[in-house]
Amino acid sequence: MYSRTTLGNFYPVSSIIHKLNPINKVFCLVLYLIFLIFNYSLKLHFIEVAFFVFIMMISNVPFRFYFNIIFKPRYILLFIIFVLLLSGVSLEMSVIILIKIITTIIILCILTFTTSPSELMYGIEKFLNLFNIFNLRLSKLSNKIVNLIRFYPLFISTEYQVLKAIETRGVNYYKTNILNKFLIRRKIFKSVFVITKRKINDIKNEAMFRMFSLKKFRTNFRVNKFSFYDLVYLIFHLFLIFTLLYEKGVFYALFN
Amino acid sequence: MEKIEFNKVSLIINKNTPLEKTILKNISFDIESNKIISILGSSNSGKTAILELLSGLMNPTKGTIKLSSSKDFSKKNIGYLFKNPYDMFFCKTVYDELAFALYNFKYKKEEIDKRVNNVIKMVGLKEECLKLCPLDLTLNDAKKVALASIIIYNPEVILLDEITIGLRKEEKDKIIRLLNLLKNKFKKTIIIATKDVDFSYQISDEVYLMNLTKFIKRGSTEILRDKELLKTCGLNVPKIVSFIEEARERGIKLEDYKDIKDLIKGVYRSVF
DSSP states (O other): OOOOOOTTOOOOOOOTTTTSOHHHHHHHHHHHHHHHHHOOOHHHHHHHHHHHHHHHHHTOSOHHHHHHHHHTTHHHHHHHHHHHHHTTOOHHHHHHHHHHHHHHHHHHHHHHHHSOHHHHHHHHHHHHHTTOTTOOOHHHHHHHHHHHHHHHHHHHHHHHHHHHHHHTTTOOSTTSOHHHHHHHHHHHHHHHHHHHHHHHHHHHHHHHHHHOOTTSSOSSOOOOOOOHHHHHHHHHHHHHHHHHHHHHTHHHHHHO | OOEEEEEEEEEEESTTSTTOEEEEEEEEEEEESSSEEEEEOOTTSSHHHHHHHHHTSSOOSEEEEEETTOOOGGGSOEEEEOSSGGGGOOSSSHHHHHHHHHHHTTOOHHHHHHHHHHHHHHHTOOGGGGGSOGGGSOHHHHHHHHHHHHHTTOOSEEEEESTTTTOOHHHHHHHHHHHHHHHHTTOOEEEEEESOHHHHHHHOSEEEEEETTEEEEEESGGGGGOHHHHHHTTOOOOHHHHHHHHHHHTTOOOOOOOSHHHHHHHHHHHHO
16 A cells, blocks of 8 residues: 655655754754744745755655645635734734744654654654653653654545545545545544554554663664754754844843 | 456556656556456565556556456456455444445445345354454454455455465465355456465466566466476465475376365375
């Protein structure tokens, strides 16, 4: 069965972005989210979008996969803009909010397409360890976070599989009208959800078994070491934060 | 008799991406009806892809698949059993699973109940399992439920993907008896994609050999005696054939048996 590439799926090709260190990727994601929440400058957003488009191009993941994921919620995005404009928000602010949503989707796509689930789990665990003052077991938490990210692509591939199964029993989903498509989707939603939950549970148990170690180090694990390209990636994210702080006048307040 | 014709069929997935892969390359052959046909080959030879093309779940990148009578192939009634039977299940109970296709084909409730009861007897399931969740069944029972769910709506062509994986000898014998019944009594065309040479040798009327996306040879089960040919496809000669050949080299006269029970009787007669 051929699975469809979607948000949360790992796309196994070789590229500079695939070889970045997973801890660095998670750290840069957090920096970006801070930037996203506090930045309302259109100029900085354009710089950020240009950088991420460049990252998408060098990731060796076909551009149409990113485009398909961004294009899917187009009606929801248009509805959000419509509601914002109706409630008196300016056009510039509405565009900024739209850019925020789209770039969040892009950065999540870049992260999940170019980082395998094991690496992502490792990266999240090591990043959270920096703040682990209570010495908690973070492997379970990072496992849960990664499985939450993987739920959506697994749901899509399970739904695709179930649609194939019902096609072999006389119900052709793809050659029917919109109303029937809605009815079929409604009928199978619960089963697909239950099957996906079971699969996620199996994956979670397998991952915990693979990551289990008596001597506090991981076995059978591949980690990309911190390289020059990681430094460039990190510097760009730090640049975004510094320009944000400069725009907000934090440096002026500190030194005056 | 109608034939299913494959005409220069190629299948390429993930085209124009770094993960582009050729699954089938320029396949041309025809499949006759009312026979049990095995498509034999090692892993990644394209066996499952042929079944998916026949069932209409995928479309060929190049070439055509059609009936010799020029009728529309997509309308032919086809049942497809997946390699993993659990991938076929999406209903709460086994009864709902079996009745799903019949509800879609607008059968009445009494007719559905009658067919469900008949089909579970045919595949060797107990009535108690009708209330169970199909995802909780053992592999053997899951395969029976999956097979029953496609036989129940009486398709003309039955496609089976690796049906013998995980089954013991007794269960394989039951499958063989059932498939022979479907062919002889109900006049079905059965196409099996498998790596199990022994099973294929016992049951098939015709064998199609595949290797690394290409179609190699077609013939009766006699081609399964060709050690060199099977080696190129990554397969071994059936154990029963190699046993008979070795027995003949040691002077024991044996006929070309396909069933192990007939072989044992033959050995007993020759030796005693």
